Amino acid sequence: xxxxxxNAGAAAQGTAPGxxxxxxxxxxxxxxxxxxxxxxxxxxxxxxxxxxxxSDLEVVFGGRLRSFAQVPxxxxxxxxxxxxxxxxxxxxxxxxxxxxxxxxxxxxxxxxIPTGARTVVFRYVADRTNGTxxxxxxxxxxxxxxxx
Numbered sequence: 001x002x003x004x005x006x007n008a009g010a011a012a013q014g015t016a017p018g019x020x021x022x023x024x025x026x027x028x029x030x031x032x033x034x035x036x037x038x039x040x041x042x043x044x045x046x047x048x049x050x051x052x053x054x055s056d057l058e059v060v061f062g063g064r065l066r067s068f069a070q071v072p073x074x075x076x077x078x079x080x081x082x083x084x085x086x087x088x089x090x091x092x093x094x095x096x097x098x099x100x101x102x103x104x105x106x107x108x109x110x111x112x113i114p115t116g117a118r119t120v121v122f123r124y125v126a127d128r129t130n131g132t133x134x135x136x137x138x139x140x141x142x143x144x145x146x147x148x
Contacts, residue, residue, distance in 0.1 A: 001036070004037065005037045007031055009029030010026065012024040012026065021139055031128065032127070034126040035125050036124045037124070038121075038143075039122075041119050042119060043118055045145070047145065053115045055148070057112070057145055058113060058145070059144070060144045061110075061142065062095055063108065063142060064104035065078075066137045067135055075099050076097045076099065076125065076127075078108060080111070080120055082119070091114050
């Protein structure tokens with residue numbers, strides 16, 4: 001979790017279920033709504049403002065999500081927000097999980113970068129609907145800028 005901003009009490013968990021990749025995954029902890037977030041400057045990543053505003057680039061984002069087997073299950077979703085140079089939100093896109101408990105579900109989307117975007121905020125959100133622990137997990141998160 002070193003490069004992530006998370007809610008208090010979040011951890012990299014390595015117990016059952018096993019992770020999709022490696023030995024651990026994001027566990028939100030005992031909290032109603034947990035999160036893990038990264039902020040990516042598109043210009044610091046090497047894209048010029050002309051490239052970003054040409055409507056030729058898209059963002060592919062997502063991760064592997066899984067919930068603990070309980071009824072009802074805790075729910076996870078992946079959200080990206082596009083911000084302009086003044087950190088004003090231009091648009092928010094979200095991919096919701098089916099919240100399965102028997103496998104790591106691939107959840108994500110591919111969306112066009114809006115004109116004026118300079119930053120992307122990748123945020124995993126986990127909502128507790130049952131019990132005391134928030135059991136909506138994330139592993140193998142990804143975000144890439146690709147040509148349209």
